[in-house]
Amino acid sequence: MTHKVLALKFRPQQFSDIVGQEHITKTLINSIKHNRIAHAYLFTGSRGVGKTTTARILAKSLNCKNGPTITPCNQCKNCIEISKSISLDVEEIDGASNRGINEIRELKEKAQYQPINSKYKIFIIDEVHMLTNEAFNALLKILEEPPKFVIFILATTEPHKIPPTIHSRCQRFDFKRLSIKEIILNMKNILKKEGYEIDDTTLFKIAKKADGSMRDALSILEQVINFYFDEEGRKYVDAFLNYIDTSLFNELIDNILKDDKEQIIEKLKKLYFNGTDFKNFTQEFIEYLENLILIKTLHENAKDYVQETPENLNEMINLSKKCSEEFLQNLLLDLTNNFDKIKYSEFPHIHLELILLKNFSQKFFDTGERLEKKEEAKKDWNEILNYFSLKKPLIYGVLSKANVLKIDSDEISIEIEKGIIDKNKIKEALNNYFKKVTIIEKEKKIPFKHEVLNHPVVNDILTIFGGEIVKIVEYNNKQRN
Ligand SMILES: Nc1ncnc2c1ncn2[C@@H]1O[C@H](COP(=O)(O)OP(=O)(O)O)[C@@H](O)[C@H]1O
Ligand SMILES: [Mg+2]
Ligand SMILES: [Zn+2]
Known part of the structure; x- marks a missing residue:
């Protein structure tokens, strides 16, 4: 007996089996009921949420020997062939590997011929956003005047890459990521049919890991089944899932x-x-x-x-x-x-x-906490400095060299060097601790040595005469006199 992976074994075969996309299945069912079939559909959504599955069910609904029907029989030749994706009238094309103009021209050719055994000739193009511009243009030509019996179902994970001209000719359906609840429920149904039982916590972990994708959930589930029923193995679920609670x-x-x-x-x-x-x-x-x-x-x-x-x-x-x-x-x-x-x-x-x-x-900034901390901060300039040293190094750099002139319950005055940082930034920062903040800026004193070394005249002398600085001596005014 060949082993069939869960995701394939349990691919929904009816609209009613599709989990979590009711907004889509309801609309599709209605349009089939009222015979308002579009010529082009655009299915969007992340991987493993049911796009291909829905496309095939739609194709079966339309081409089933009993069709169009909202419940394809899944037993006639057409249904079976579509499920196996070998139907001559329902062609599945991978847009990623058939992205060129020639492939789409070929498709255009095929679209001219009547379906062989069915009502409709259906083209399902997966990852359609991968088509080249020329290919899109060729596709547009067909979409502009499609033969009555032709239906396109375009699927993509990246709808923003579809040219607007194509987009506007399609009826668009956005498939959503599945919720943890929906994924768990579906896994439970499947496990029941398979005769397995897995605890809810483990199912939750799997569903969380799947990140909205039913396909991923089922393939993870399948791997977990392989060791879960072994007492030793069960201990490794978290490690296997890389699960962090x-x-x-x-x-x-x-x-x-x-x-x-x-x-x-x-x-x-x-x-x-x-x-x-x-x-x-x-x-x-x-x-x-x-x-x-x-x-x-x-x-x-x-x-x-x-x-x-x-x-x-x-x-x-x-x-x-x-x-x-x-x-x-x-x-x-x-x-x-x-x-x-x-x-x-x-x-x-x-x-x-x-x-x-x-x-x-940073947490000090929350309303309740902040008032409390502020009380302490008033008394302790070091704590405030400590805060800034961790959180705002630039402001810390200035404050650590500042002169604190006055500090009390809700007021502070400090003296800082001018030009290092916008005064208002400091003020803003301190306002988290003090109602009134006064900042006095004093002129920055450039170190004398620095001034000399960067002085243009000194530089000129050095380059013109090739001199060398041996010693820098500062004379104060008194000495100069
Ligand atoms: N909405 C869904 N409800 C039930 N099963 C789903 C759903 N979406 C995906 N699956 C499962 O995942 C498999 C892959 O889904 P598929 O339709 O190919 O995803 P997509 O085309 O969006 O990448 C299906 O065979 C089915 O087992
Ligand atoms: Mg798909
Ligand atoms: Zn059928």
Whole structure:
């Protein structure tokens, strides 16, 4: 017996089997019922969400011996041949490997002949965005005046690459990524038919990994089945899936909020020694932070968008209230900006560690927390400096050399050197701690030696006479007199 992969074995054969794309199947069913068939369809959406599957079901619905019908019989010669993609009247073309003008001309030729055994001559062009411009032009010619019996179903993962002229002649259907819920449900149905049972947590992990693609989910599921039923093997599900539980990210954020450096360092070290794939880890962390920001913005409503276990989600809601949006955004930015570094580093955990520690103090900016911290800050200029040294090195550079003239509960006056940084930037930064900020700028004093070495006259003398500077002596006014 040949082994058939799950994704193929369970390819939907009816509109009603297609999961999660009801907005599309309903419209298609209606148009078949009312005999309003378009001549060209454009199916868009990421990989493994049902584009090809739907195209074949549509083709069967139209060409079934009982057709047009909304429930193809799947038993007649036409249906069977379409399912096997060997029907002479339903041609599947891979746009990626048939992208030239000649292939499309050939197709145009074929489109002139009546279907052999069916009502319609159907062309399914996958990855249609790969066609060359000339090929698109040739395709446009056919779409402008298609023979009555010809139907095109164009499928693409990149609809923005389809020329508008083609686009406007198609009825477009956008396939969505499948939700974790939908994927889990479908896997459960399939497992039941196969006589297997896998626990919900594992199914959740698989569905999450599949990232909206049913095909990916089924192929991961298939691999998991291979070792899941072995007691020893079951322990390796997480490792196999590269699965990182969201609770770990929740803990890391909590550690930051609690200033718990040791915990962070310990966690990252442990991950490192466990052989964690930090590229994957960082990607997941980035996704997690995006979700946390979403929650911070949408509050409870985010539940519809963030796919998580109820426990993790509740903790995320809880954390989102505690940290500022600015902190989350900065952390997200730091991680995305440093993604390549982390990816190629021999010590990725150290990079991550530095990023997390660097973002430690930003959390002060959240409303509740900030007031509290402000109280302390008033008393302690060093703590403020410490904050800037971690978070805003440029401002720290200026403040560390500043003269503090006055500092009390909600007011500060400082003296800084002129021209190093925009005064308002400093003011803005300090306004997070003090209501009233006074900044006095004093002229920057250029070191005498520096001035001499860069003086045009000195330079000229050196080049013209080939001299050499032996010693620089500064005479003050008194001495000069
Ligand atoms: N919406 C869906 N409902 C049920 N199964 C699906 C769905 N989308 C994809 N699949 C599964 O994934 C496989 C590949 O789907 P396919 O239609 O070829 O994806 P696409 O053409 O969008 O890349 C199918 O054989 C089926 O097993
Ligand atoms: Mg496809
Ligand atoms: Zn049939």
